Amino acid sequence: MTAERRGRTVQPKQQANPQGEEPEAKAKPYAISKWLVWEAYKRVKANRGAAGVDGESLAAFEEDLKGNLYKIWNRMSSGSYFPPPVRLVEIEKEGGGKRPLGIPTVADRVAQTVVKMVLEPVVEPVFHPDSYGYRPGKSALDAVGTARKRCWETDWVIDLDIKAFFDSLDWELVEKALAHHTDIPWVHLYIGRWLRAPIQKPDGTLEPRTRGTPQGGVVSPLLANLFLHYAFDVWLQRHYPQVRFERYADDAVVHCGSEAEAREVLEAIRRRLAECRLELHPTKTRIVYCKDDDRPGKYEHTKFDFLGYTFQPRRAKNRWGKFFVSFLPAISNKSAKRIRWKIRGWGMASKRNNQRLEDLARLVNPSARGWMNYYGRFYRSKCVQVLRHLNDALVRWVCRKFRRFRRRERAAAHWLGRVAQRQPGLFAHWQLGIRPAAGR
Numbered sequence: 001m002t003a004e005r006r007g008r009t010v011q012p013k014q015q016a017n018p019q020g021e022e023p024e025a026k027a028k029p030y031a032i033s034k035w036l037v038w039e040a041y042k043r044v045k046a047n048r049g050a051a052g053v054d055g056e057s058l059a060a061f062e063e064d065l066k067g068n069l070y071k072i073w074n075r076m077s078s079g080s081y082f083p084p085p086v087r088l089v090e091i092e093k094e095g096g097g098k099r100p101l102g103i104p105t106v107a108d109r110v111a112q113t114v115v116k117m118v119l120e121p122v123v124e125p126v127f128h129p130d131s132y133g134y135r136p137g138k139s140a141l142d143a144v145g146t147a148r149k150r151c152w153e154t155d156w157v158i159d160l161d162i163k164a165f166f167d168s169l170d171w172e173l174v175e176k177a178l179a180h181h182t183d184i185p186w187v188h189l190y191i192g193r194w195l196r197a198p199i200q201k202p203d204g205t206l207e208p209r210t211r212g213t214p215q216g217g218v219v220s221p222l223l224a225n226l227f228l229h230y231a232f233d234v235w236l237q238r239h240y241p242q243v244r245f246e247r248y249a250d251d252a253v254v255h256c257g258s259e260a261e262a263r264e265v266l267e268a269i270r271r272r273l274a275e276c277r278l279e280l281h282p283t284k285t286r287i288v289y290c291k292d293d294d295r296p297g298k299y300e301h302t303k304f305d306f307l308g309y310t311f312q313p314r315r316a317k318n319r320w321g322k323f324f325v326s327f328l329p330a331i332s333n334k335s336a337k338r339i340r341w342k343i344r345g346w347g348m349a350s351k352r353n354n355q356r357l358e359d360l361a362r363l364v365n366p367s368a369r370g371w372m373n374y375y376g377r378f379y380r381s382k383c384v385q386v387l388r389h390l391n392d393a394l395v396r397w398v399c400r401k402f403r404r405f406r407r408r409e410r411a412a413a414h415w416l417g418r419v420a421q422r423q424p425g426l427f428a429h430w431q432l433g434i435r436p437a438a439g440r
Contacts, residue, residue: 028077028078029077029078029079029186030076030077030078030079030185030186031077032073032076032077032114032186034069034070034073036114036117036118037069037072037073037076037110037114038069039117040110040111040113040114040116040117041065041069041110041113043113043117044058044106044109044110044113044218045058045062049103049106049109050087050089050103051087051103051105051106052084052086052087052103052104052105052106052108052109053084053085053086053087053105053200054084054105056105056106056107057106058106061106061107068107069110071107072107072110072111072114076111076114076186076190079186079189081111081190081193082193083104083108083111083190083193083194083197084104084105084108084197085197085198085199085200085206086102086103086104086108086197086198086199086200086214086216086217087102087103087104087199087200088100088101088102088103088199088200088201088202088207089101089102089103089216099215100167100199100214100215101214101215101216102199102214102215102216102217103216104214104216104217104218109218111190112194112217112218112219113218115187115190115191115219116218116219116222118182118184118187119178119181119182119187119219119222120136120222122181122182123181123222123225123226123229124136126181126229127225127229127233128229128233128234128237128247130146130233130244130245130246130247131225131228131229131233131247131248132246132247132248133221133224133225133247133248133249133251134221134222134224134225134249135225140248140307140308140374141374141377143246143247143248143306143307144306144307144309144329144377144378145377145378146246147246147253147306147311147329148311148328148329148378150244150246150255151255151290151311151327152290152326152327153255154244154255154256154257154290155256155257155258155289155290155295156255156256156257156258156259156261156262156287156288156289156290157253157254157255157256157262157287157288157290157304157311158253158254158255158256158262158265158266158269158285158286158287158288159253159284159285159286159287159288159304159305159306160251160252160253160254160269160280160285161251161280161281161284161285162250162273162278162279162280162281163278163279163280163281163282165224165249165250165278166212166213166214166215166220166224166250167211167212168211168212168277168278168279169211169212169213169223169224169227170211170276170277171192171195171196171211173227173231173276173277174191174195174213174223174226174227175188175191175192177226177227177229177230178191178223178226180230181226191219191223194213194217194219195209195212195213195223196209197209197214199214211277221249224249224250225249227276228247228249228250231272231273231276231278232247232252232269232272232273233245233247235272236254236269239268240265240268242257243255243256243261243265246306248307251306251307253304253306254266254269259287259289259299262287263287266285266287286301286304287301288301288302288303288304288311289301289302290302290311290327291313291325291327292313292324292325292326292327293324293325293326295327305332305334306329308331308332308334308335308374308375309329309330309331309332309335309375309378310329310330310331310332310333311327311328311329312327312328313325313326313327313328314326314327314328314330314379316328328378328379329378329379330378330379330382330383331375331379331382331383331386335375336382336386339371339386339387339389340386340389342367343389343390343393344393346363346364346393348360348393348394348396348397349393349396349397349399349400350400352397353397353400353401357394357419357426358426360394360397361426361427361428364390364427364428364429365427365428368387368390368427368428368429369428371383371386371387372387372428372429372432376432384434387429387434388434390427390429390434391413391416391429391434391435391436394416394427394436395409395412395413395416395436396409398412398415398416399412413436413437414436414437416436417435417436417437420435420436421435
């Protein structure tokens, strides 16, 4: 355990372990317990993840688990642990383009988790309550729900987009923020090494870095939150205490009472981020009017995207059955498109003719549950419309699977509907009432 002194963590005094042995750290420069490494491994195992530059999977790492964990502990305790390069993987972004991810090795994920387990309990209580990203007990849905409520209470929103945030973090400022909370030497040592670890491209070449922290690293989200706590959260609270916000990592919305206030706050944020060597995206950052029946003004921007949801004027029904227009979140077009791509990528109509419905259910259900749990929380009917594409894909599978349904999609839909009536729990979306027409 670490002790706190004036808001900083300090190394504890060494004590003999329960077996009466001398403390492990006596002969080591840094006091890192083997128990901490073991607990870090269990967290990495639970999160799984892809192999890093060494190509070693979690299963391969576990073939010599005791030896590999001892090696991590021994090197970290002696100060001789140097992280390998992170493997560059590019994934498609919702808005087009590619997002670079840096995938650490399994061993490096364990080492990063060791540091995270020591640092997180120290900084977590300090973070602002409206910071939601990668924090225990908080979620993206919490941020969306709070944003929905505040959009009803205030008329204007600043939709912020920080350009290449993770790739632009200034190391000096990160380490300065870190120094406010801990003076444990090995925490500073290894975070510094992780920040400076090169990236290995798909062709094997190494790319040195001068700033940023790789997305995909275990400790990167915590460092990002720590950086923005001082660069944004605390600064905004100090200079504009009347203004509320929700921030999920580098994705944030700010609520203002008037257009004039929104313009003033936006320019102040732009200057503040420039001081912290960050830049707002010139085309993705905008001021949005929260239009509804009570706010009928005409302005250029009346919708924005936040965490996979689009906030905009939508038809709603009150408790007395009367329809009205409110400013509400629902699954965004980008998120809906991504879901349709995922369904299409399963290739039900062309690749899985040899499978049974039960096999398809095992393939589909984890994703379907996740989609409904997340995108079905607000304005559920919009999410239901998207998930009906699952039934369309299943109908096409039936047409290819059974010769009697070739070119007879309507008959296939009715057959599938009867299956849904007999087995409503087979598919996760069927359980929620999203069934083929004949099965309703």
